[in-house]
Amino acid sequence: MAIFTYTALDAEGNERQGSIDAVNMDIAIAALQRRGLVISGIDPAEGSSLFSKRISFFDRVTNADVVMLSRQITTLFEAQVSALRAFRLLAAEARTPALGEKLTAIGNDLQSGSSISAALARHPEVFSSFYVNMVRAGEESGKLDETFAFLAEYLDRNFELTQKARNALVYPAFIMLTFVVVMVLMMTLVIPQLSGMLAEVGQDIPLYTKIVIGMSEFLTRYIFLFLILIVAGGIFLYRFSGTARGRELLSRARLEIPAVGNIYRKIFLSRIADNLSTMLRSGIQVLRGLEITGLVVGDAVYEKVLADAAVDVKGGMPLSEALRKHPEIPGIVVAMIKIGEETGNMGKILETMARFYRREVNNAVDTLVGLIEPLMIVVLALGVAILLASVLLPIYNIASSF
Secondary structure: OEEEEEEEEOOOOOEEEEEEEEOOHHHHHHHHHHOOOEEEEEEEOOOHHHHHHHHHHHOOOOHHHHHHHHHHHHHHHHOOOOHHHHHHHHHHOOOOHHHHHHHHHHHHHHHOOOOHHHHHHOOOOOOOHHHHHHHHHHHHHOOHHHHHHHHHHHHHHHHHHHHHHHHHHHHHHHHHHHHHHHHHHHHHHHHHHHHHHHHHHOOOOOHHHHHHHHHHHHHHHHHHHHHHHHHHHHHHHHHHOOOHHHHHHHHHHHHHOOOHHHHHHHHHHHHHHHHHHHHHHOOOOHHHHHHHHHHHOOOHHHHHHHHHHHHHHHOOOOHHHHHHOOOOOOHHHHHHHHHHHHHOOHHHHHHHHHHHHHHHHHHHHHHHHHHHHHHHHHHHHHHHHHHHHHHHHHHHHHHHOO
């Protein structure tokens, strides 16, 4: 949210001055015009920019908000509440100011004669193309309450699946980061003192101790250069990932990671099947479903696969044959889609495939977590043992020589 100061004329021609809170200047102008004011000047309030940026970072609409919103809309529509009144009620009870602002703007658009899908489409940062097109299909079929129920269930499933895979990687990442930090501190603070003591004694030291001392000297001398290289590499990767080529290369690299890459494949296949199934059951055509799914699948590799498949389907090729050309799509998926094409029940087939891959992701994540914990213990134990041996054995040899 930001604060804007304005000067305007009311219906009687009197000049009025004041301030208004809004997400941006366009929304502030629209809100003032709805009050019947003719704006003669409007500017951001001084000192509000940095504060508003800090607030907007924390005050944002999350996936959980959209899931809950969809369930609430379903309930209100089933109770025969009009769309305008439903969004007005939800705006008044919104969990965050950002969500309330969006819902208020949507309600204003509805009051001006806009359709629900068109009003939602004006907020792409909250409602994806998939969401908007599903609502548009619900409007055309007259089943908006069922559509919002579908959306709530879909978003809930998708969020749960993604979070499960992400949380499985948090624990090992934290342990590895802690291990690296401890090793670096040992190398830069403890080992240099040991090497100085061994140099004063002048006694031969084992080869593995020399290697550890050499690594310690390297880190001690070039630690700042090493940190600069890490930061520079992170910045480069961040910018490179913003390019089309970078997104594709990093996506392929992610899919090739042992064990983890297989989980990501199953997540994206589940998402593709779930998206297409939900849209086909809502009356959206296959071609449009492929285009929308490509925008929301969340991976550059599968986005390209779906874009190429959409081109082939537009040219008259069956979906199963269009997907068969891509090794990223397993043969079982192609075979099941072909059965769906032959039986005219592709939506149900895709729903079955989505459930199958969700179970596969859950099983793969549970297996990975079960393997990672003992593996991490072994790796950490070996690292600590090697470091302690390189430190204690020379000290023991020195002590035993006296």
